[in-house]
Amino acid sequence: MSVFVALDFPTWTETERFLKDNDLAGVPVKVGMELFYREGPAIIEKLKADNHPIFLDLKLHDIPNTVHQAMKNIASLNVDMVTTHAIGGKEMIYQAKQGLAGSSTKLMAVTILTSMDDNVLERELGLSGDVEENVIRFAALAKEAGADGVVSSVHEVPVIKKHCGDDFLSITPGIRLADSSQDDQKRIATPEKAKELGSDFLVVGRSITKAENPRKAYEQVMKEWQHGE
Known part of the structure; x- marks a missing residue:
């Protein structure tokens, strides 16, 4: 089980300063589109040099062959995890996995993005069923x-485990400490709740990066995650 700190910074300079100033060398980190693009x-090599486990959250979504070729390049980076969008379909997900063949990258x-709710799914995307039903559908497909x-989100983890098995991994963003703001996410939870519901990995961003004392906030997340306190 790991807690990934979301490095939602625009440049390496700001990222490096944050990690060094707050004594976060070697902690698991999430690199998203903003920083990677x-x-x-090179950002991956710099982080690996400081022994950071890396969750590369690029959410690839394209035709199967393009995703396959992109994943072949990502495989050479030896990150711990990488993402694709389940809504891209079964063949795209399969080709993404094939592109990672020979690597240990998961x-x-x-x-369903944690910024979405039933209203968005129905009125904007035209998907039948509520969030939970769609999460189950996409998880089974994946x-x-x-x-x-x-x-x-944390709230769908129990039904994912029920339909896909306990060994099917679940990583959950939208994690907030009790005194943190909700921001633009709708389906959020505390580290303690995530542990209770069976999450395997957490992604924590603003509760740590925007905290007055990020190191102390990270330690609090780890305490709640590991001990439920």
Whole structure:
């Protein structure tokens, strides 16, 4: 079980300063589109040099062959996990997994973004069923296609485990300490709640990066996650 700190910074300079100033060398980190698109693969090498486990959250979504070729390049980076969108379909997920063949990188499929709710799914995307039903649908599809697990909110973890098995991994963003703001996420939870519901990995961003004392906030997240306190 790991807690990944979301490095939602625009540049390596700001990222490096944050990690060094707050004594966070070696902690698991999430690199998303904002930072990766600015710095490229070099950001991964710099983080690996400081022994950071890395969750590369790029949410690839394209035709199967393009995703396959992209994943072949990502495989060479030797990150711990990478994401694709489950809504891209079974063949795309399968080709993503094939692109990672020979590497130890785990493929995680994004189900429904934690910024979405039933209203968005129905009125904007035209998807039948509520959030939970769609998460189950996409999780089952991802497993059939060979993904190692899915990204979902904490609240869907129990039904994912029920339908896909306990060994199907679940990584959950939208984690907030009790005194943190909700921001733009709708389906959030505390580390303690995530542990209770069976999450395997957590992603924590603003509760740590925007805290007055990020190191202390990280330690509090770990305490709640490991001990439920």
